Amino acid sequence: xxxxxxxxxxxxxxxxxxxxxxxxxxxxxxxxxxxxxxxxxxxxxxxxxxxxxxxxxxxxxxxxxxxxxxxxxxxxxxxxxxxxxxxxxxxxxxxxxxxxxxxxxxxxxxxxxxxxxxxxxxxxxxxxxxxxxxxxxxxxxxxxxxxxxxxxxxxxxxxxxxxxxxxxxxxxxxxxxxxxxxxxxxxxxxxxxxxxxxxxxxxxxxxxxxxxxxxxxxxxxxxxxxxxxxxxxxxxxxxxxxxxxxxxxxxxxxxxxxxxxxxxxxxxxxxxxxxxxxxxxxxxxxxxxxxxxxxxxxxxxxxxxxxxxxxxxxxxxxxxxxxxxxxxxxxxxxxxxxxxxxxxxxxxxxxxxxxxxxxxxxxxxxxxxxxxxxxxxxxxxxxxxxxxxxxxxxxxxxxxxxxxxxxxxxxxxxxxxxxxxxxxxxxxxxxxxxxxxxxxxxxxxxxxxxxxxxxxxxxxxxxxxxxxxxxxxxxxxx
Amino acid sequence: xxxxxxxxxxxxxxxxxxxxxxxxxxxxxxxxxxxxxxxxxxxxxxxxxxxxxxxxxxxxxxxxxxxxxxxxxxxxxxxxxxxxxxxxxxxxxxxxxxxxxxxxxxxxxxxxxxxxxxxxxxxxxxxxxxxxxxxxxxxxxxxxxxxxxxxxxxxxxxxxxxxxxxxxxxxxxxxxxxxxxxxxxxxxxxxxxxxxxxxxxxxxxxxxxxxxx
Numbered sequence: 001x002x003x004x005x006x007x008x009x010x011x012x013x014x015x016x017x018x019x020x021x022x023x024x025x026x027x028x029x030x031x032x033x034x035x036x037x038x039x040x041x042x043x044x045x046x047x048x049x050x051x052x053x054x055x056x057x058x059x060x061x062x063x064x065x066x067x068x069x070x071x072x073x074x075x076x077x078x079x080x081x082x083x084x085x086x087x088x089x090x091x092x093x094x095x096x097x098x099x100x101x102x103x104x105x106x107x108x109x110x111x112x113x114x115x116x117x118x119x120x121x122x123x124x125x126x127x128x129x130x131x132x133x134x135x136x137x138x139x140x141x142x143x144x145x146x147x148x149x150x151x152x153x154x155x156x157x158x159x160x161x162x163x164x165x166x167x168x169x170x171x172x173x174x175x176x177x178x179x180x181x182x183x184x185x186x187x188x189x190x191x192x193x194x195x196x197x198x199x200x201x202x203x204x205x206x207x208x209x210x211x212x213x214x215x216x217x218x219x220x221x222x223x224x225x226x227x228x229x230x231x232x233x234x235x236x237x238x239x240x241x242x243x244x245x246x247x248x249x250x251x252x253x254x255x256x257x258x259x260x261x262x263x264x265x266x267x268x269x270x271x272x273x274x275x276x277x278x279x280x281x282x283x284x285x286x287x288x289x290x291x292x293x294x295x296x297x298x299x300x301x302x303x304x305x306x307x308x309x310x311x312x313x314x315x316x317x318x319x320x321x322x323x324x325x326x327x328x329x330x331x332x333x334x335x336x337x338x339x340x341x342x343x344x345x346x347x348x349x350x351x352x353x354x355x356x357x358x359x360x361x362x363x364x365x366x367x368x369x370x371x372x373x374x375x376x377x378x379x380x381x382x383x384x385x386x387x388x389x390x391x392x393x394x395x396x397x398x399x400x401x402x403x404x405x406x407x408x409x410x411x412x413x414x415x416x417x418x419x420x421x422x423x424x425x426x427x428x429x430x431x432x433x434x435x436x437x438x439x440x441x442x443x444x445x446x447x448x449x450x451x452x453x454x455x456x457x458x459x460x461x462x463x464x465x466x467x468x469x470x471x472x473x474x475x476x477x478x
Numbered sequence: 479x480x481x482x483x484x485x486x487x488x489x490x491x492x493x494x495x496x497x498x499x500x501x502x503x504x505x506x507x508x509x510x511x512x513x514x515x516x517x518x519x520x521x522x523x524x525x526x527x528x529x530x531x532x533x534x535x536x537x538x539x540x541x542x543x544x545x546x547x548x549x550x551x552x553x554x555x556x557x558x559x560x561x562x563x564x565x566x567x568x569x570x571x572x573x574x575x576x577x578x579x580x581x582x583x584x585x586x587x588x589x590x591x592x593x594x595x596x597x598x599x600x601x602x603x604x605x606x607x608x609x610x611x612x613x614x615x616x617x618x619x620x621x622x623x624x625x626x627x628x629x630x631x632x633x634x635x636x637x638x639x640x641x642x643x644x645x646x647x648x649x650x651x652x653x654x655x656x657x658x659x660x661x662x663x664x665x666x667x668x669x670x671x672x673x674x675x676x677x678x679x680x681x682x683x684x685x686x687x688x689x690x691x
Contacts, residue, residue, distance in 0.1 A: 116651070117648065117650060117651035117654055120651075120654065121654045121657060124654075124657045124658070124661070125657065127661070128657075128660060128661060128664055131664060131668070135668075140688070141688055141689060143668075144688060144689055145689060146668065147623070147668065148689070150661070150664065150665060150668070151617075151626065151630075151665075154630060154658075154661045154665075155617065155630070155633070157658075157661070158630075158633055158634060158637055158658055158661075161637055161654075161655060161658065162610065162636075162637045162640060164651065165637070165640045165641055165643070165644060165651070165652075166640075168644050168647075168648055168651060169643055169644060172594065172643075172644065172647055173592060173593070173594055176647075177647070178644070178646075178647030178648045180648055180651060193592055195590070195591050195592060196591065196592070199591070222689070223689040226689060227689070
């Protein structure tokens, strides 16, 4: 029953953060909770518990394949948070710290949820708890971003509830007894009523696709990532989106078991490629480097979705990509946050010469861009290569050519903007802010750690992780 | 039993149209509140035998949808001191026509989808889909934050209506839908809090446009 501590531990720390009197020392609760959570998640990764039948949540192969990544991501971000909250000491941090910890608990719950209803409750609660994180800086732009996030995300989550109801009715109409655990739904298989099943798939894909940020439901993403503090962006891009992706995979497993495999694969492939195309086009034109990261996230969600459409090997590669993308994005978001503070602006017409103003962060940012656009030997290169191989094996050559084209344009777009802000002479506005940004170890070591993890995943993917992904892919695609 | 229920669902669908046609915010809020209260009574009509859990759900729904959220919305309206006109992006007559089309479409879709014998003659499925679509229209075709929240409320009412199909077998999943009301509350509290912190004059979402390409 150790897996329950993954959920309970952050919530206990959240309660402690609520009661903690000192705003100066409160942020230290984050790395302590994050460290314990990561240690427990890695321990469970090595010693997976037995999954009891018909439980509402559990550390099943799919949770085992991604939850340690989310936990690691949170841990490294929480180290950054301590320095970040010291820099932003003028803002009250109680709600921010509580919301971060509750978010970790809810993500652990959602990734482990074995029941359609529980999964939805956790996803909905995650949406709500993200709002104070986005609103942390308290500016008018932050209010606008949180409003749009809540409106679009709230509508998406409402649609996924309607989809869950439809799936429940498909089960009921097909003779089910109202048991909505995924194992029961998969066992019911072909007796799920088909028209309801397809309606449910469409609604759930639209709903959780909105949370994941697939085009055309991605509109909240650039606003939210553009205005959120860097570490919140990293957690959204690697944590919340992973949760939504896992939700889609679990629903896909049910629809596939009921004989809808052709439908799910077609729709996922189409959505994935469309997201990559939209993201590549926006990456070519956006002038804002934080919004650029959002479009890059839309692109990588597209890549995951394409992977999920390509059978067992594709799902394996997509789970690999969840790790590589999540950790590499961490480096980018944290270094972009540093650059944002050094430059005081986030568009290319106002920001230049960051190699001089914030040398370490600018270097990490450039290496991060290369890593996330699949330069070997970083992890993203290998996971994308596996997806392309899976695509050719499953006779999707045309889709893979489009896939490669989108990757190329995304690379052009990101490299263009990345070098535009790093090179050149610092702009007058940035010079006016006075002395160089102090790049203390607290804001440099976390993104470096992310780059190291990305490199490690690429050069020496641990056999343990490979086996975990194989087990999860086998569960989803027997 | 089905007769009473269908009458109530028909009334609820009528209130979606009232919300689409209203030109003033207080009447949009009132339409959404009445709709919520009607939906709250439905579990009582649906259930043949008396069960305390069902009564609790009904009372909870009526309180939240009919009183708590509308009063929060009215408070936001006062706090934000906004002008009460609705300012549609899409005119009232086109909105109404779209709403009517949604009802016809939902009825057609409801006939296509297979239903269990005990639900066969009820308006639950078409009523639900029509309400969801009317909520969507209101959400997209109005500019003021408060009317968008009302649209979300009506969208959510439609989902609640669908949930009634499952209330006997998976009551917990259906009750989890109450979390959507929490989303609405966060919306409204967001408006109030923001209002307290800062001047935000018209609450016109068209002015929320500094974030764009």
